[in-house]
Amino acid sequence: METKTLLTDCPDAMGLISKITNICYKHQLNIIHNNEFVDHSHTRFFMRTELEGVFNDETFLFDLDRALPEGSYRRLVSSARKRIVIMVTKEAHCLGDILVKAFDGTLDVEIAAVVGNYDTLAGLTEKFDIPFHHVCHEGLSREAHEEKMLEAVKQYSPDYVVLAKYMRILTPNFVAQFPHQIINIHHSFLPAFIGAKPYLQAFDRGVKIIGATAHFVTNDLDEGPIITQNVINVDHNFSAGDMARSGRDVEKSVLSKALGLVLDDKVFVHGNRTVIL
Amino acid sequence: METKTLLTDCPDAMGLISKITNICYKHQLNIIHNNEFVDHSHTRFFMRTELEGVFNDETFLFDLDRALPEGSYRRLVSSARKRIVIMVTKEAHCLGDILVKAFDGTLDVEIAAVVGNYDTLAGLTEKFDIPFHHVCHEGLSREAHEEKMLEAVKQYSPDYVVLAKYMRILTPNFVAQFPHQIINIHHSFLPAFIGAKPYLQAFDRGVKIIGATAHFVTNDLDEGPIITQNVINVDHNFSAGDMARSGRDVEKSVLSKALGLVLDDKVFVHGNRTVIL
Amino acid sequence: METKTLLTDCPDAMGLISKITNICYKHQLNIIHNNEFVDHSHTRFFMRTELEGVFNDETFLFDLDRALPEGSYRRLVSSARKRIVIMVTKEAHCLGDILVKAFDGTLDVEIAAVVGNYDTLAGLTEKFDIPFHHVCHEGLSREAHEEKMLEAVKQYSPDYVVLAKYMRILTPNFVAQFPHQIINIHHSFLPAFIGAKPYLQAFDRGVKIIGATAHFVTNDLDEGPIITQNVINVDHNFSAGDMARSGRDVEKSVLSKALGLVLDDKVFVHGNRTVIL
Amino acid sequence: METKTLLTDCPDAMGLISKITNICYKHQLNIIHNNEFVDHSHTRFFMRTELEGVFNDETFLFDLDRALPEGSYRRLVSSARKRIVIMVTKEAHCLGDILVKAFDGTLDVEIAAVVGNYDTLAGLTEKFDIPFHHVCHEGLSREAHEEKMLEAVKQYSPDYVVLAKYMRILTPNFVAQFPHQIINIHHSFLPAFIGAKPYLQAFDRGVKIIGATAHFVTNDLDEGPIITQNVINVDHNFSAGDMARSGRDVEKSVLSKALGLVLDDKVFVHGNRTVIL
Structure with a gap:
């Protein structure tokens, strides 16, 4: 079991939370903390998701990239000391x-x-x-x-x-x-x-x-x-x-x-x- | 188009955010603001979701009730003045x-x-x-x-x-x-x-x-x-x-x-x- | 017995507090609150003195004016509602x-x-x-x-x-x-x-x-x-x-x-x- | 020229500020900062006076002790590092x-x-x-x-x-x-x-x-x-x-x-x- 943080910064669209958390669920990653914010004036969506589980970074990010709209920026950060x-x-x-x-x-x-x-x-x-x-x-x-x-x-x-x-x-x-x-x-x-x-x-x-x-x-x-x-x-x-x-x-x-x-x-x-x- | 607030207070479980936001998505309800909190010491989940759309309260709550674990408390509040x-x-x-x-x-x-x-x-x-x-x-x-x-x-x-x-x-x-x-x-x-x-x-x-x-x-x-x-x-x-x-x-x-x-x-x-x- | 506030704003000099409070004492005016501040960079002295007693404004201010250095500004304010x-x-x-x-x-x-x-x-x-x-x-x-x-x-x-x-x-x-x-x-x-x-x-x-x-x-x-x-x-x-x-x-x-x-x-x-x- | 702080803690009485600052003036001690407070409910007077000049502690305190009421506590503190x-x-x-x-x-x-x-x-x-x-x-x-x-x-x-x-x-x-x-x-x-x-x-x-x-x-x-x-x-x-x-x-x-x-x-x-x- 490991802990990683998913950072999503993308154009807003209906169903984003649902799509992203679905993928986490599918990958058996438990959401420890989740926070999101939509800047409605710029229709931009931000989400920070602390996840716990066994990560297969490649397939997880692959699934994410298929779900996120164009112009998305996402990062999966390990909890290693900086x-x-x-x-x-x-x-x-x-x-x-x-x-x-x-x-x-x-x-x-x-x-x-x-x-x-x-x-x-x-x-x-x-x-x-x-x-x-x-x-x-x-x-x-x-x-x-x-x-x-x-x-x-x-x-x-x-x-x-x-x-x-x-x-x-x-x-x-x-x-x-x-x-x-x-x-x-x-x-x-x-x-x-x-x-x-x-x-x-x-x-x-x-x-x-x-x-x-x-x-x-x-x-x-x-x-x-x-x-x-x-x-x-x-x-x-x-x-x-x-x-x-x-x-x-x-x-x-x-x-x-x-x-x-x-x-x-x-x-x-x-x-x-x-x-x- | 109307605005209502869904308040969910239930036992924590994997995939809750995904399940609830899925149902909103399925009902074509747009999430304006969403905030959730998990009290890990009591494994209790809280979520407040501001929704915008055309509401069919009965079917929406029916779907929710099927998805939420036992011991859940949920309320869909209209934005009428109190x-x-x-x-x-x-x-x-x-x-x-x-x-x-x-x-x-x-x-x-x-x-x-x-x-x-x-x-x-x-x-x-x-x-x-x-x-x-x-x-x-x-x-x-x-x-x-x-x-x-x-x-x-x-x-x-x-x-x-x-x-x-x-x-x-x-x-x-x-x-x-x-x-x-x-x-x-x-x-x-x-x-x-x-x-x-x-x-x-x-x-x-x-x-x-x-x-x-x-x-x-x-x-x-x-x-x-x-x-x-x-x-x-x-x-x-x-x-x-x-x-x-x-x-x-x-x-x-x-x-x-x-x-x-x-x-x-x-x-x-x-x-x-x-x-x- | 009346309450008035003396406001003094004058060039700083040695013995000012002593001189002013002496005059209050001589006029049998009791000091309820006193606060002073010296701006050393501008050598300017400020004092606010809340007094209680029987006031003879004219003689009190006459005595003050003789004691204060040139360039002084002082005011004796009644406690009437503004x-x-x-x-x-x-x-x-x-x-x-x-x-x-x-x-x-x-x-x-x-x-x-x-x-x-x-x-x-x-x-x-x-x-x-x-x-x-x-x-x-x-x-x-x-x-x-x-x-x-x-x-x-x-x-x-x-x-x-x-x-x-x-x-x-x-x-x-x-x-x-x-x-x-x-x-x-x-x-x-x-x-x-x-x-x-x-x-x-x-x-x-x-x-x-x-x-x-x-x-x-x-x-x-x-x-x-x-x-x-x-x-x-x-x-x-x-x-x-x-x-x-x-x-x-x-x-x-x-x-x-x-x-x-x-x-x-x-x-x-x-x-x-x-x-x- | 030296700097010392006089701390006075005594029963309140009319003319105290005047008496104490008079003595400072007489001893050619310049008041850098002065703050006082009267607790009217306990009729107790507190004053902190930062002084600058050439100190003769003995005669200064002797003069003070003659001026202060019974039950007074006063201390002249040097600015040495504690x-x-x-x-x-x-x-x-x-x-x-x-x-x-x-x-x-x-x-x-x-x-x-x-x-x-x-x-x-x-x-x-x-x-x-x-x-x-x-x-x-x-x-x-x-x-x-x-x-x-x-x-x-x-x-x-x-x-x-x-x-x-x-x-x-x-x-x-x-x-x-x-x-x-x-x-x-x-x-x-x-x-x-x-x-x-x-x-x-x-x-x-x-x-x-x-x-x-x-x-x-x-x-x-x-x-x-x-x-x-x-x-x-x-x-x-x-x-x-x-x-x-x-x-x-x-x-x-x-x-x-x-x-x-x-x-x-x-x-x-x-x-x-x-x-x-």
Whole structure:
């Protein structure tokens, strides 16, 4: 007996749930969890089905492909542990949170390596017996530096790349290597305060709530599909620095939560939005 | 073309989703929304299916009944507007919120009447052209008073009875007339501060968060299945009276939200818990 | 014995708390609540002092003025009930909430009148025996219409004007008549989604949290000092219309909360920010 | 120039703020932040004053003591880093969070040691070069084991003892050694679900919100003064195990926040409640 997750993303049509679950039934696969969503405005159907049983992937997918309409996308994902590489600059809180959560099993993930443009976090990383690569950007063009970062990351063939407060903007070349596989934490409640220094922007605007946003990285800065967001209250007592300090907890919990959802294969990307089942 | 909601609550078995959605498909009923939940510890299956099409209720339910395992409970609910009676004592905020929401269409409900053991809220009720019944408890035994309340309520044959800060405890006789049809708002985060004067209890305990709980009424005081809860932050500046004042907004929004879920046929009662699909 | 609130807003200097509270002490005024805040980056001092005693306003303020540095602003506010005029378009929820809260005493305020550019809410307003003025904008230039709105509002000499989902933009002329006296509810978590149709913008961006912002109106659209904000979670199931419906509760509670803070003289405006004591 | 914090806790009387701030002024001490609170029901006055200047502690406190009423308690606290000992059992998340926050400076604290009744967390602790003491409880009476725990803790003369999911109940003897110096995290929204297995209790009750509570430890189990609380939403999809997993993030952030408030000398204990200034 094994557990796998079927992800279906296809044009909506009458009887889809029935057809798909019929095939599962026919293959003697038990449905542990099933969630579906229809975007009626785009007539698009999404379903996530956790299955238990003895899988014959080939015949199962063959039957599925015959039943699904044209333009369908489906994936049968094993429950094997996924591998990530984390990219960082200097701040420890997001990295530290993921390290501790991987250590104690809260996140079921293999952290293959941490890659930083500063070496500030080498010590913290190595405490957890994980290799740290320092790829210094000094004296290098943006492209040249990124090329070396990319090399450092790609050697581990990660399922996902996590930007845990990596403070440099990625070029389209880098992003294209990992379509919908790069998760970033932005330290504001997007789309408010896009770009640099969001806490300073928030302070200047006098907001009463600040937040953090985890999203997939696309070529449009801070415009990728949002996975999860959260907020905290602030008031006039908070300087921009206080906001940054207070924001750390929400940043790390938002990033970890998004990572958990992605690792559990719960996140569908649908245009510039996510469907989380 | 009509819209109806199928509610299925049955022992779990392999292929249930497939069987039920097959029958919908066969009857040419389009699934607008579908949500299901399996309680694996009790091997119980819950599904809520919004359907669109031309219904032949009799043959559809006949087919369903043949497919569902023994011990199943299923209901096909029309989308007709439901009728409620609201019971009150003196406080206006929950009643006022429901009156305004019914008035402006936020809640799609017919308020047949308001029944109070004081006449304090007669004026507010009548502003909205809804009959108010004052059933004074003075000089009456609990049973005698409740008998008269029951009479006032039952003449309207309500689908649900809403206790909008009705401050008297109902007897088993009253409760038995409306199984899982009475919704109460308790002004605490249950199960903390069961019983009378929860804000005073909260103040005395020095909590930093207070809340409100909407639940179905059963014979066990404040122990019925919880529908929804919410909280707000408080601090040492709050007297018990301040907590009560601040709690009003959360009480009314929790009660309205629970009522909306119930009116949309989204709430299954499952032992002492609710499943909300 | 009377209660008054002293509001001090002045350049920071050593010994200010001592000097001010000394003068209160000398005048035998008991401090019920005292809160102060120093904005160190602008070296500006804010203090709100609730006093109880027998007031001789003239000598008390004379003593204060001698003690406070140049560039000080101070006000001694009586606890008399304040008067507001509410401006609306078609949506009932914010107006309804303020009407019910004024009715049951949650908000201690006199609603002098409601003025609308549609007559949709005349019925609701008049249920509460409050005059409704319909100032139709059809066939009128923006300026001509606003002139008539202004006239309708000014005849009541309100302390504050509340825009309870008034969907037209005010001109600088209108705003200048009520400096820091106009409170608006914007149906987004500002500064995200400035301008029209914020829920549609939020839907298009795929955010996971939506919010509402109450702010003072200045000449910069949606850029005035923020008084309070709140948010709710949404997900892929929410259409733009669902967001709008769900947003109503947070809009009304944010507006009512901001209004309560303003009526209690707790809000200082400080550049484009508020200090709430 | 130095920074110190004056904490005043005394019977309320007219002119207290004036008297205390006068003395600060006279001693040429600049007030950076000042917060006060009067509990009118107990006529008790609390003030926290952050001061900057050249301190002569002796003469300053002498002047204060002459000005304050009988029954006053005052303390002038230096801004030196405080020392804690952390007690644990097996769960890593709260310990891990404090270790990372001390490592990156988010919490300004010296972790002198970690003491556990299991050795599960020795590895994690030692990664951060902090001594771990394993005091096994097997084969020992509760008293004998606690005696050895106490010994292990006391050798470090900690300012505070942090119970980071230490799953054994402390005896009055232990508690008496550290009055209002032991901070515990309880994995429920107290006073709901006192005692063991709160997540199982929460699951059984069918609550829609779970929480965590940080409090000072007194002799009454889970009844000590609450410092901070927070909550998260759950639904029917959550098993008791899921609640426990999801609760970890709120547990650790609540404990860290409470610890930060205590380390900043912001928490007054007032009967069974806290005043946080």
